[in-house]
Amino acid sequence: MSFLKFSGRSGVFRAATVLIFFLLAMSLAAQQNPFLSGGAEGDSVEDTNGTELPAEKGSADRNAAGSDPVAESSRLTGGAKRQNSFLQMINRFQRRLYDQIAGTMQAVKSHENRGSVLFAALGAAFLYGLLHALGPGHRKTVIFSYFLAEDAPVLQGVLAGVLMALLHGAAAVGLILPIYYVLRGSLMVTFNSVSRYIEIATFGFIAMFGAVMLMLHLVHLLRGGHAEHEDSPSNKAQNLQAAGASKVGVQRHRQKNLLLLVVGSGLVPCPGAAMVLMFALSMQMLTLGLLAVGAMSLGMAVTISSVAIVTLGARKGLRKTAGKNKGLTTILHNVLEIGGYLVIFLFGTIMTMGML
Amino acid sequence: MKKYILFCLSLVALVLPLWSHPHMFIDSQVTAVFNQDQLQGFWVEWRFDQMFTASIRLDYDRNRDRAFNDREVQLIEENAFSNLKNYHYFTTVYHDGREYKIEKAEQFNAWMEDERLFYRFFIPHTLSLSSQEQRVKVVIFDETFFSDIAYTEQDLVSIEGREFVSAKARIQKNRDAAVSFDPTGGMSREDGGGTAAGRAYPYELYLTFEGK
Numbered sequence: 001m002s003f004l005k006f007s008g009r010s011g012v013f014r015a016a017t018v019l020i021f022f023l024l025a026m027s028l029a030a031q032q033n034p035f036l037s038g039g040a041e042g043d044s045v046e047d048t049n050g051t052e053l054p055a056e057k058g059s060a061d062r063n064a065a066g067s068d069p070v071a072e073s074s075r076l077t078g079g080a081k082r083q084n085s086f087l088q089m090i091n092r093f094q095r096r097l098y099d100q101i102a103g104t105m106q107a108v109k110s111h112e113n114r115g116s117v118l119f120a121a122l123g124a125a126f127l128y129g130l131l132h133a134l135g136p137g138h139r140k141t142v143i144f145s146y147f148l149a150e151d152a153p154v155l156q157g158v159l160a161g162v163l164m165a166l167l168h169g170a171a172a173v174g175l176i177l178p179i180y181y182v183l184r185g186s187l188m189v190t191f192n193s194v195s196r197y198i199e200i201a202t203f204g205f206i207a208m209f210g211a212v213m214l215m216l217h218l219v220h221l222l223r224g225g226h227a228e229h230e231d232s233p234s235n236k237a238q239n240l241q242a243a244g245a246s247k248v249g250v251q252r253h254r255q256k257n258l259l260l261l262v263v264g265s266g267l268v269p270c271p272g273a274a275m276v277l278m279f280a281l282s283m284q285m286l287t288l289g290l291l292a293v294g295a296m297s298l299g300m301a302v303t304i305s306s307v308a309i310v311t312l313g314a315r316k317g318l319r320k321t322a323g324k325n326k327g328l329t330t331i332l333h334n335v336l337e338i339g340g341y342l343v344i345f346l347f348g349t350i351m352t353m354g355m356l
Numbered sequence: 357m358k359k360y361i362l363f364c365l366s367l368v369a370l371v372l373p374l375w376s377h378p379h380m381f382i383d384s385q386v387t388a389v390f391n392q393d394q395l396q397g398f399w400v401e402w403r404f405d406q407m408f409t410a411s412i413r414l415d416y417d418r419n420r421d422r423a424f425n426d427r428e429v430q431l432i433e434e435n436a437f438s439n440l441k442n443y444h445y446f447t448t449v450y451h452d453g454r455e456y457k458i459e460k461a462e463q464f465n466a467w468m469e470d471e472r473l474f475y476r477f478f479i480p481h482t483l484s485l486s487s488q489e490q491r492v493k494v495v496i497f498d499e500t501f502f503s504d505i506a507y508t509e510q511d512l513v514s515i516e517g518r519e520f521v522s523a524k525a526r527i528q529k530n531r532d533a534a535v536s537f538d539p540t541g542g543m544s545r546e547d548g549g550g551t552a553a554g555r556a557y558p559y560e561l562y563l564t565f566e567g568k
Binding site for chain 1 (some may be wrong): 365378379380381405406408410411412413414415416435436437439440441443454455456457498500502503505506
């Protein structure tokens, strides 16, 4: 795994690539269930007369326009294996995993060897959570942007990822159970509607958090402040005791900010966890549902924590490379700090506007 | 350097397609319906995964008899189907060089079979029969990538009204019509071939027929 080390000259490229990759990998769209009334609305433009196809459309359109479909089909059959895109492979894998979760959860109810079936069910839920967290979602973006802006011990990054994932699953449980047991309303429609409001509030919070942090750091910078960091060489000139006390104070302040961001942005209920819980409720197996949601959350925690670890590693790699050059260190620190909070602000703003 | 490139490519390959992960899995079947004068339209039947089945049952099987009565079917249609109009029921029909996005679905029904939820609805789309061979293509694909719609077997296309037409149908993937997930919200359809991460190639129903 030498390519995961971010030190040395080539490490700078690796670190920069990882950071740029995460920036590019941000999803700026929340997926909504198109089946549910009151949910997202797509394009509903009336088009009863059809739209004329451009002359140079794909082969299938030529096919519909007049070429021989049988000959065309034969050609396509010949290339069938090649046409299986990676996305469709992943979809097929998730489809099997989904069946596996449902099948094993049903088996827990009836199977003699409950222990091994339960283990298989929770394993499948864990794996599904791991894959699920790789999909569109704001958690990875928030974690990446925050740890781009602020350095932190790796353990703190891992804990932030775990807490975020657990909150994501717990929020689904906290929403589904009252609707099912107390309100006795339509689970899916209510879940969808309430989730939408929570998402709007969450994205608004993320935008505000980013704006406030961005302003504070910009004001600090404009007043002539520079990189104040735990490993900053500028601390050498200061009184050691005062520096130590200041360092602890700064760390506590950062931890509070991180906790605020994680809790504030982590309360969007997970639709995947909600589906798994509803499935368990349909079999009258609440405990199994809660265990499966827990396993799924742990799977998501692995993915989100990995983003934190890789981001912190890349960040440290960049800083280490610039370490001996004081001027470059200050510039890099300011760029990462301002850039990270700018990403949080822009992401929150775009998502909020997109949801309204 | 090779390891570095491999590392970057692995990251892209792993994460890019997973931007768009389906939350629902549907097996689809299509029946083309003819009378003596024309193609009348298509019956579409969807079989849903166990999770979506369970959530619909929890919400709409009000009397908990593991089946849906007329009132329950009506509720399902209102709350968990009619919104698909905004997505053209995921269906596009092509013929005579034109593309028709579906605006209407009729005769909706929902039922349970082997512990799975089924939807069935009719898409009216008329085309007069002629003695010449005619070609129609039907594409059923959720371009929001929320649901993954698949044909599990090759023979899942039926013809109703074979006494009026001689018809052939088959389902294929079209490698010249990739759909890519767009992380800024929505999707983009691409023309031109090539296989890449983040793209899907919708299954397409090719129907060839001529009046008897």
